[in-house]
Amino acid sequence: MVSDFVLTQGHCQGEQDGPEPVGLGSYGIDLHEIRRVVRDGMVWREGKGGGRVPRPYPIPYGTIIPSATEVTNLLVTFAISATHVAYGSTRMEPVFMILSQSAAIAADLALEEQIGVQGVSYPKLAARLIAAGQVLEAPHGTSA
Template identity: 50%
Template sequence: MGGSNTWPEAGYAEREKLFQQHVTYQQGMVWYLANDPAVPERVRTFTQKFGLPKGEFTETGGWPHELYVREARRLLTDYVMTEKNCRRQVEAPESIGLASYQMDSHHTSRVIIDGVVKAEGCIEGHVKEPFPVSYRSIVPREAECSNLLVPVCLSSTHVAYGSIRMEPVFMLLGQSAATAAVQALEGRTSVQKVAYPKLRARLLADGQRLDWPLP
């Protein structure tokens, strides 16, 4: 907890160091749960059944080659997705897909309250129904970059990103970004100047779901 705080601004060497620290932490935690006499026997017995996949990541002893990074730098555009979008209090314009997962973020630190150690910073906000993600949240400001679409590190607050960051949403935003890129090329224009009505029509024709409830 807190071990990833320097990741966004770190260079390759520092990120490798952070990666190895996380590996050591996970290995140590599993060993402790499986072997330390301070852990209840039923927990140790249960944990001792865990194992690494024998046929995967063979070059690194069964451990994944990369660290899972959920969130670091994100785009800042003229439209920032927020919690109000997730709660449908504000409707995001120019929908290019729907997200629906809860606004979920892990703990950030531990504090001592009345002599008891407690974790803080966890967010688990309910999303009642799917909500649209705006095309403007994946398109940089043209004065900053005119030839880029960013469907993953999109313009979003930390809370809203906790919902949008699910892999199926990245896939559908990627499809929408690819469609916009083709239309920009065909129209000999920038991605910022792609006509949304034309983009929307093509996405719907391809089976994309842009509104909820479904029409």
């Protein structure tokens, strides 16, 4: 999904924090090769890439909601709004489980208030997420 907010490599590597977190990611950027090619008698892994993630980073609510101009009753917790490089880090199954728990709580709030998922109040959502045991910021001094 490409939405109004797109998570990028800079967010994963701590250059800037994304707003309104609904979970954390921490796996290093790990882009699997698309195919193997032979060049100059050597096998090359085309598309392979990676990068260090220095500490757990916030994953914003904006990554799991579509643009309000497209659809208002959908939460997307696997094919999130992230670049190819950022997705190379967020694509871990525990992250998808974390985001899905947050999405369920957001959906509950939206239903309760009869509003679209984009209208959910972040302070209300964050309070419910914390009450449910979600971790929304990395404890001080944590490294990935």
